[in-house]
Amino acid sequence: MTGRVRVVIATTEGPSTVLRVTAEDPAVRSVVCLGRSTTTLPISRAYDAFVRAPTGVIERAVGHPSFRVDVSAPIDDGDSWQLGLYLAHRLKTADRLAEDDEPADRVLWVSGAVDGDLVVRPVERISEKWRRSDVMLAEAGTGLLVVVPSGQAGALGDLPGGAEVVEAGTVGAVLARLGIERSSIQRRSGRWPLVAALIGVAGVAVGAFAWLNQQPPPIASPALSAPPPVAALQAFDPALVRLLTFERRPTGGSCAGEQRTDPVEPGQETPPGVCALTVQAVNGGATGGFIWLVAVVEGTFREYSGNAKSIDIAAGLLAPGETAEVRVAAPSWVRRPVVFRSLLVVSGEDREDVSRALAGAETLSTDDFDRLAEQLIELGLDVRTVRHRVQPRA
Amino acid sequence: MTGRWSDMGPGERAVVEASFLALETAALIGADRPVGAKPSPSALWAHVTGAVPIPRAELGAALIRHPDLRATLAGMLARSAIASAPRVAAAATGHPVSERGGDGFRLRLLPARGAPDQTWIMIALDTPRPAPAPTRLTVLPPDGAPETVALEAPVDGSVQLLAETHSALVRAISDPTAVVFLL
Numbered sequence: 003m004t005g006r007v008r009v010v011i012a013t014t015e016g017p018s019t020v021l022r023v024t025a026e027d028p029a030v031r032s033v034v035c036l037g038r039s040t041t042t043l044p045i046s047r048a049y050d051a052f053v054r055a056p057t058g059v060i061e062r063a064v065g066h067p068s069f070r071v072d073v074s075a076p077i078d079d080g081d082s083w084q085l086g087l088y089l090a091h092r093l094k095t096a097d098r099l100a101e102d103d104e105p106a107d108r109v110l111w112v113s114g115a116v117d118g119d120l121v122v123r124p125v126e127r128i129s130e131k132w133r134r135s136d137v138m139l140a141e142a143g144t145g146l147l148v149v150v151p152s153g154q155a156g157a158l159g160d161l162p163g164g165a166e167v168v169e170a171g172t173v174g175a176v177l178a179r180l181g182i183e184r185s186s187i188q189r190r191s192g193r194w195p196l197v198a199a200l201i202g203v204a205g206v207a208v209g210a211f212a213w214l215n216q217q218p219p220p221i222a223s224p225a226l227s228a229p230p231p232v233a234a235l236q237a238f239d240p241a242l243v244r245l246l247t248f249e250r251r252p253t254g255g256s257c258a259g260e261q262r263t264d265p266v267e268p269g270q271e272t273p274p275g276v277c278a279l280t281v282q283a284v285n286g287g288a289t290g291g292f293i294w295l296v297a298v299v300e301g302t303f304r305e306y307s308g309n310a311k312s313i314d315i316a317a318g319l320l321a322p323g324e325t326a327e328v329r330v331a332a333p334s335w336v337r338r339p340v341v342f343r344s345l346l347v348v349s350g351e352d353r354e355d356v357s358r359a360l361a362g363a364e365t366l367s368t369d370d371f372d373r374l375a376e377q378l379i380e381l382g383l384d385v386r387t388v389r390h391r392v393q394p395r396a
Numbered sequence: 397m398t399g400r401w402s403d404m405g406p407g408e409r410a411v412v413e414a415s416f417l418a419l420e421t422a423a424l425i426g427a428d429r430p431v432g433a434k435p436s437p438s439a440l441w442a443h444v445t446g447a448v449p450i451p452r453a454e455l456g457a458a459l460i461r462h463p464d465l466r467a468t469l470a471g472m473l474a475r476s477a478i479a480s481a482p483r484v485a486a487a488a489t490g491h492p493v494s495e496r497g498g499d500g501f502r503l504r505l506l507p508a509r510g511a512p513d514q515t516w517i518m519i520a521l522d523t524p525r526p527a528p529a530p531t532r533l534t535v536l537p538p539d540g541a542p543e544t545v546a547l548e549a550p551v552d553g554s555v556q557l558l559a560e561t562h563s564a565l566v567r568a569i570s571d572p573t574a575v576v577f578l579l
Contacts, residue, residue: 022510024509024510025509026508026509026510026516027506027509027516029504029506029518030506030516030518030556031551031554031556033558035510035558038510038511040514040557040558040559040560042557042558047551050551070508070509070510070511072510
């Protein structure tokens with residue numbers, strides 16, 4: 003399916019059309035406004051939670067933490083608006099949301115809740131919402147696409163001629179029906195040239211952490227979006243990128259002095275006295291590919307680590323034979339074992355959605371990190387993640 | 397010039413508002429209740445605490461008729477406020493400001509990207525002060541009626557509200573000579 007899509011959220015008070023989706027200043031909490039006025043709807047607080055990462059799903063999908071959505075009629079409570087607003091965001095990102103008075107090729111009548119794993123959850127009173135939308139449904143004509151959670155199509159009344167129904171178990175199923183590929187998230191210019199510069203100066207940069215750590219800029223308007231400056235590579239085999247783990251130990255008595263690097267098998271029990279963990283991604287293939295390499299200390303140590311580096315990220319193009327490396331110091335004041343987590347994402351092409359997803363990695367909990375890894379796998383990426391436990395102090 | 401409200405600039409709107417205020421004051425002449433009576437301190441206090449608010453036009457008219465009332469009102473607001481932001485140090489320049497710093501909070505005006513004619517009023521509360529959370533924002537300009545708006549409960553120490561850019565509230569906040577109170 004192609005073309006512009008108008009999103010109509012079904013409520014028990016009648017249909018509410020999404021008029022506009024606007025990226026706001028990140029300092030602003032996301033809001034739902036009534037008809038471009040200053041009236042914010044009561045669901046705004048829940049909507050903000052639905053947007054902002056790590057709990058929210060919108061920022062994870064589109065890379066921006068704050069939005070204003072204008073709708074044509076009040077949406078008072080509940081969570082059946084979630085699927086409609088999620089789809090509106092994805093359509094907006096794909097430059098396919100029919101906003102304001104723009105003509106629409108299709109009209110989406112939608113009701114459904116969405117959980118953190120992008121599973122569509124059932125909602126109540128579908129038949130009442132359907133009845134309250136009868137005028138709008140009659141006017142929608144042949145371009146109507148009705149989306150409800152799996153098993154709830156039976157609550158719908160008679161369908162207008164030409165209308166189609168999608169019973170959705172996951173958000174991905176609806177996106178596929180709308181013709182929005184998971185990889186079609188709009189690219190933004192401005193980052194990869196910087197990465198390329200970092201690569202040029204120092205190989206795949208350990209310093210890319212600072213770059214990745216910055217706040218994502220507002221989503222660019224479609225007209226300003228540039229094609230990716232680095233072309234996708236051909237015949238790149240992600241499996242030829244190896245992930246290696248090393249422990250760094252003092253050659254003398256203290257981590258303040260010289261250190262040696264010992265290769266380890268992740269999960270292998272090793273003696274106490276680990277100063278840091280080093281993780282490398284080595285491209286053993288004949289062509290270059292893109293990697294995102296993260297190493298992080300799990301647990302709450304990060305909150306108390308001050309200036310100590312408890313996470314390190316490298317990202318960019320990894321040429322044949324090249325090695326990317328990240329290094330994280332063990333929290334020296336901890337006397338019990340700590341767990342390091344490393345995550346490697348490999349792709350044949352520049353994936354800004356991955357960069358966005360990892361931009362806030364330093365704030366993720368262990369569970370968030372697991373969920374993120376699962377979502378990256380769902381995107382069809384080559385994702386490898388390992389844990390390695392060490393005893394910092396001898 | 398059409399004279400339409402939507403076609404007017406901020407200055408013209410202020411003139412019209414002042415005219416309406418004067419007309420309303422004139423209309424009160426001959427009404428049942430005493431006109432021009434100075435609100436009693438208890439009535440003013442009840443207004444400040446939110447117990448019995450005095451209608452905006454009525455209070456504005458009283459402030460015009462009794463200039464000394466403004467100092468009394470300012471004193472009561474200062475006494476009952478959880479936090480306040482004084483007039484801006486560079487107020488003499490007269491330039492509108494987009495940020496106000498007070499004891500216990502910082503207020504910023506941000507343009508709303510979703511609507512060019514709207515402005516976000518962002519209030520960041522210091523922690524642990526002020527406590528309890530403010531429920532109203534009042535701005536007292538050096539002349540004219542005070543502007544008051546209800547505040548939602550803070551989220552993560554911040555309160556935000558959306559207002560028309562040319563509203564009296566936003567104009568008052570950006571007036572460096574106005575005093576901002578969180579009540």
